[in-house]
Amino acid sequence: MITTEIAIIGGGPAGLSAAISAASLGAKVAILERDGRLGGQLIKQTHKFFGSEKQYASTRGFDIAKILEEEMEKYKDKIDIYTNATVLGLYEDGVLTIEHNKKYMKMKPEKIIVATGASEKFLSFPNNDLPGIYGAGAVQTLMNEYGVKPGNNVLMVGAGNIGLIVSYQLMQAGVRVKAIIDAAPQIGGYLVHASKVRRAGVPILVSHTIKRAHGKESVEGATIWQLDERWQPIEGTEKYLDVDVICISVGLSPLTEFLWQAGCEMKYIPELGGHVAIRDENLETSVNGIFIAGDVAGVEEASSAMVEGRLAGICAANSLGYGDDRFEELRRDYTEQLKSLRSGPVGAKIVSGLSKVTVKKQFA
Numbered sequence: 038m039i040t041t042e043i044a045i046i047g048g049g050p051a052g053l054s055a056a057i058s059a060a061s062l063g064a065k066v067a068i069l070e071r072d073g074r075l076g077g078q079l080i081k082q083t084h085k086f087f088g089s090e091k092q093y094a095s096t097r098g099f100d101i102a103k104i105l106e107e108e109m110e111k112y113k114d115k116i117d118i119y120t121n122a123t124v125l126g127l128y129e130d131g132v133l134t135i136e137h138n139k140k141y142m143k144m145k146p147e148k149i150i151v152a153t154g155a156s157e158k159f160l161s162f163p164n165n166d167l168p169g170i171y172g173a174g175a176v177q178t179l180m181n182e183y184g185v186k187p188g189n190n191v192l193m194v195g196a197g198n199i200g201l202i203v204s205y206q207l208m209q210a211g212v213r214v215k216a217i218i219d220a221a222p223q224i225g226g227y228l229v230h231a232s233k234v235r236r237a238g239v240p241i242l243v244s245h246t247i248k249r250a251h252g253k254e255s256v257e258g259a260t261i262w263q264l265d266e267r268w269q270p271i272e273g274t275e276k277y278l279d280v281d282v283i284c285i286s287v288g289l290s291p292l293t294e295f296l297w298q299a300g301c302e303m304k305y306i307p308e309l310g311g312h313v314a315i316r317d318e319n320l321e322t323s324v325n326g327i328f329i330a331g332d333v334a335g336v337e338e339a340s341s342a343m344v345e346g347r348l349a350g351i352c353a354a355n356s357l358g359y360g361d362d363r364f365e366e367l368r369r370d371y372t373e374q375l376k377s378l379r380s381g382p383v384g385a386k387i388v389s390g391l392s393k394v395t396v397k398k399q400f401a
């Protein structure tokens with residue numbers, strides 16, 4: 038059985054930031070990442086990020102992953118990195134079971150930070166299992182990690198930031214985006230992204246959804262239709278689109294299986310993407326010693342995932358007795374950074390969601 042002070046499940050922006058901040062206070066950390074590379078979602082983000090300077094705004098996502106990896110180098114004697122390490126279970130006695138390079142191993146950490154991110158939501162419609170129907174994340178992985186075009190003509194379902202950004206990246210790869218549709222009556226993503234795709238001639242149809250996919254062996258077309266103000270489809274508004282790819286980008290759900298398994302108190306919060314753990318201001322869940330950070334704590338952005346990671350890292354380290362002289366100052370700083378990232382109209386939804394799951398005092 039391997040032992041460590043803090044095990045971090047997930048090597049995305051939240052997990053890497055947690056490792057850096059915990060190790061900087063002196064704690065011994067193990068990062069467990071199921072992928073062969075660190076960086077999580079950042080690896081496939083070829084666009085320049087928004088946010089504030091402290092969270093590497095104007096830097097491309099994959100470059101942010103490199104910056105975090107370089108920062109980890111400073112603490113290499115404190116951080117053990119396990120890639121190709123899928124955590125399979127988190128049990129009541131605090132033991133993690135892990136498949137690492139096709140072998141099983143067990144780890145007993147003193148504290149755990151769950152930073153597993155989120156998974157894509159899907160839609161029900163006839164023929165939604167045809168080859169050629171992808172989640173937006175899968176399309177990004179194919180194009181930006183493996184250099185594979187998913188097809189030639191795409192219908193994008195979802196006009197949030199991810200749908201808009203992936204549409205633009207598809208166009209950069211030489212794929213034609215026939216239309217972006219969204220069931221909501223307005224575009225959910227930033228208008229700067231929407232303007233970019235519109236300028237390139239892509240129609241964005243709000244109050245529209247997909248009726249069905251067509252095809253025998255794979256996607257050959259899609260029928261879309263309009264929704265009324267009660268989100269009901271309007272007969273007679275159907276349009277057929279000649280596409281070979283349907284890309285679904287209708288939101289993400291926090292990947293919370295371990296938190297359920299560990300018995301954390303959970304609550305359904307639509308503003309945060311689904312079920313999330315009740316936590317205190319130190320990001321500790323109702324199960325003593327289990328912390329959360331990033332999209333698993335509520336679907337947001339890489340910028341806030343990194344700050345939450347830093348916060349969870351110092352809180353887990355401090356609960357082991359590290360960093361007493363610097364802890365309060367750092368905690369104040371990260372809490373202020375999160376407040377500022379969540380100010381403004383987009384942050385209001387997150388703040389409202391968080392107010393329903395954040396409890397003031399640490400759990401006993």
Ligand SMILES: Cc1cc2nc3c(=O)[nH]c(=O)nc-3n(C[C@H](O)[C@H](O)[C@H](O)COP(=O)(O)OP(=O)(O)OC[C@H]3O[C@@H](n4cnc5c(N)ncnc54)[C@H](O)[C@@H]3O)c2cc1C
Nearest residue numbers: 047049050051071077078124153154331332338339340342
């Ligand atoms: C198209 C797109 C565009 C985006 N653009 C922006 C942007 O401009 N600005 C911005 O701030 N944010 C952006 N984001 C959001 C950002 O990428 C995420 O909010 C961020 O990556 C969340 O970080 P995370 O560490 O919580 O999760 P992730 O990045 O998802 O990392 C989680 C990690 O956990 C690992 N993992 C999961 N389960 C296990 C397990 N059982 N065992 C071991 N490892 C596991 C996964 O493999 C993954 O590496 C974008 C996202 C997308 C999809």
